[in-house]
Amino acid sequence: MTKESRTNLSFDGLGIAPKIIEALDRLKFTQPTPIQHKAIPIAIDGTDIIGVAQTGTGKTLAFVIPVIQCLSRNMGHCLVLVPTRELALQVSESFQKIAPAFGLRTVVLIGGIPIQAQLKVLKKKPRIIIATPGRLVDHMNQKTVRLNEVEILILDEADRMLDMGFKPDIERILKFVPKKRQTMLFSATIPGEVVSMGTAHMKLPVHIEVAPSGTAPERIIQELYI
Numbered sequence: 001m002t003k004e005s006r007t008n009l010s011f012d013g014l015g016i017a018p019k020i021i022e023a024l025d026r027l028k029f030t031q032p033t034p035i036q037h038k039a040i041p042i043a044i045d046g047t048d049i050i051g052v053a054q055t056g057t058g059k060t061l062a063f064v065i066p067v068i069q070c071l072s073r074n075m076g077h078c079l080v081l082v083p084t085r086e087l088a089l090q091v092s093e094s095f096q097k098i099a100p101a102f103g104l105r106t107v108v109l110i111g112g113i114p115i116q117a118q119l120k121v122l123k124k125k126p127r128i129i130i131a132t133p134g135r136l137v138d139h140m141n142q143k144t145v146r147l148n149e150v151e152i153l154i155l156d157e158a159d160r161m162l163d164m165g166f167k168p169d170i171e172r173i174l175k176f177v178p179k180k181r182q183t184m185l186f187s188a189t190i191p192g193e194v195v196s197m198g199t200a201h202m203k204l205p206v207h208i209e210v211a212p213s214g215t216a217p218e219r220i221i222q223e224l225y226i
Contacts, residue, residue: 038210043182049183050187053208053209076152079152081161104127107124109136136173137169151178152184153183155184159189
């Protein structure tokens, strides 16, 4: 994609609801990044996605917008798994910029915060759960979280989660998430373990790869029949 074509990108025409477009305008988000421009319409359509994008490419908003649009129209839930507390808080901040206008509550389940404090938020029935795998498993062991209503699953920075040894926790979590769901996996790299995870837990995902700024152009979307 050329520099000139990037400047012409717009959130209009991506299938985003007018109310969300208005919220983006208020936040001064007027031009989508390449990953947002490619991923948002596919995600809104309910298709599984494997997105290859580095931190700083705007990948968080690429799933935040479709999640909010979907949950504002039904009573489903979303689970976002991330590798670190810091990323969980960043993702939560992105949701908080738009979600409250649609009556959607979020909860962040991470280590370093007493579980009792998290239980108070869980009692308010948040529909968006942002969690590190280890802390989510802690809640599952205590039966303080149920995942049977999850309609959208996000695996953010999947390669880092696997590098940090979270694969057993992720596999356990996936056993409790409904098989009938949309799954979006974002990763800076696609090692064999990430490919295996996609093969086992996703349905015909569309593969989107966006190069970091200043490197080779983004690769075209390819549908992976795996």
